[in-house]
Amino acid sequence: MIGVRVIQKVSSTPGFAKVAPHVIPALDRAVHRLTRGKVLLSAQLLPGVILTSTGARTGQSRRTPLACMPEEGGASWILVGSNFGRTGHPAWTANLLAHPDVTISWKGRDIPVTARLLEGDERAAAWKAVLAFWPPYAAYQARVEREIRLFRIVRR
Template sequence: MNDTEILEMNRNVIEEFRANGGKVTGWVPLILLTTRGAKSGQERINPLISIPYGDNYLAVASKGGSPKHPLWYHNLLAHPDVTVEVGNEKFSARARLLSDDERAQAFAEAAKVFTEYDELQKMTSREIPVFLLEREK
């Protein structure tokens, strides 16, 4: 699936998510992650698999095992202040790229929620990045 097809699919998922209190037919539980474009500064919304992590959430940049990072990865590095939607809840958060043991532990927890992450990691030579989406207090 190319980036244009992904964007169109995402638009449909976002619409259904918001119309149905966070539920999307045929999908695992999702969150909506609102970022600002790394270059454009424009608002971008991406549906991601819901990976609760304590009181926070994880964002796993798997892009289906692609050799490239998803577009939102670059947005988080450039503009880590984000908005997260879970069900009917919406909150501000700060994204922090995890590394080393912290990343390994978070990835293992994410793979417990969505077991395909382990297979996606095997499909790519890049280490799949994991961000902690920390709620603003």
């Protein structure tokens, strides 16, 4: 079995950032669909959700598998717009800014949530927690000039 530290080291590399965005979400969507929402392949390493949002420009429904950091109490999660350390913000973050009322699939259950972009001290505290939760996010931030967006999603 490959150790978590090895996976963290590999996931911090620029090569991973080039390949992962094309492979991991496709695998996650397929496994999630085949298991009727019960399994996310990437969630074997990090907790994950399927985010169903409305496209900021298109208005169309979008389903995006994402790693998340559940917060204490089970009523909120942090979503990290790391885009695997690539230069642009991921599209799903623009969708949340435009249409913050969304749905997540969490452990096979659909949950209506509202997303809020974290800023200032609140973002700083969440970022510290996120780095303790998954250290490779620091490598992603170091590769880009943009500030990685953090969202707190809470049950509606």
